[in-house]
Amino acid sequence: MKIAVVGKGGSGKTTASAIIARVLARNGAAVVALDGDTNPNLGLSLGVGVDETERLVGMRQALDAADGEHASDWDSLLDLFGSDGPDGVRFAVVSQIDNPEPGCP
Amino acid sequence: MLGNVDPADAIVVADLEAGIGTLTRLGDGAVDIVVVVVEPVPKSMEVGTRAAAVAAEKGIERLVIVANRVRDAADLDVIRAAFPGHEVIVVPDDGAIVEADRRGVAPLDMTPEAPAVLALSALAERLVPV
Numbered sequence: 001m002k003i004a005v006v007g008k009g010g011s012g013k014t015t016a017s018a019i020i021a022r023v024l025a026r027n028g029a030a031v032v033a034l035d036g037d038t039n040p041n042l043g044l045s046l047g048v049g050v051d052e053t054e055r056l057v058g059m060r061q062a063l064d065a066a067d068g069e070h071a072s073d074w075d076s077l078l079d080l081f082g083s084d085g086p087d088g089v090r091f092a093v094v095s096q097i098d099n100p101e102p103g104c105p
Numbered sequence: 106m107l108g109n110v111d112p113a114d115a116i117v118v119a120d121l122e123a124g125i126g127t128l129t130r131l132g133d134g135a136v137d138i139v140v141v142v143v144e145p146v147p148k149s150m151e152v153g154t155r156a157a158a159v160a161a162e163k164g165i166e167r168l169v170i171v172a173n174r175v176r177d178a179a180d181l182d183v184i185r186a187a188f189p190g191h192e193v194i195v196v197p198d199d200g201a202i203v204e205a206d207r208r209g210v211a212p213l214d215m216t217p218e219a220p221a222v223l224a225l226s227a228l229a230e231r232l233v234p235v
Contacts, residue, residue, distance in 0.1 A: 006128050
């Protein structure tokens with residue numbers, strides 16, 4: 001099941017995404033929350049905290065700068081660029097990848 | 106990328122880039138439900154109606170409109186008028202969300218009983234019933 005949350009910037013999609021993700025997780029689902037925004041704030045709305053959100057954004061930026069390791073599958077991507085958030089939500093910052101490597105999921 | 110996600114039995118909630126760019130580029134079958142968040146403000150509804158049109162063109166199975174920061178019946182009427190025939194969920198204007206954002210914490214943790222939090226929690230269960 002894949003749910004995409006869209007809307008004008010500032011409309012409330014990040015707040016909505018975070019609550020949807022955590023409530024579904026509390027109800028027993030395995031939830032993966034992805035932040036595709038160029039200003040990645042989903043971590044804060046999820047309750048991951050400023051430091052962890054910034055760490056994940058930094059990793060994402062390192063990838064663009066070709067400094068970072070790449071992921072070959074979804075579990076690796078979540079391990080490298082993701083974090084385990086509250087209620088067991090697995091969370092990753094996946095903002096638009098400018099230079100995808102072959103095999104980049 | 107969403108087209109390739111399939112962690113078995115997982116639910117993926119993707120907070121897409123602001124606007125409709127990413128939605129436009131989604132491949133067939135990439136998403137099951139599109140949640141369009143709009144405020145009762147013309148610029149926001151304009152993006153929302155474009156998003157709804159793109160989702161319809163792509164044959165996305167389910168589209169839900171979240172009418173966010175609704176203050177009164179007039180706000181809701183404006184949004185319903187822009188999305189005739191669509192499922193519309195109302196999330197009231199709520200200072201608790203603003204306060205949680207100011208503090209950099211999750212509204213669900215800070216004020217779980219706040220009206221907007223309850224409305225969004227109910228939306229989650231509407232999207233994927235328990």
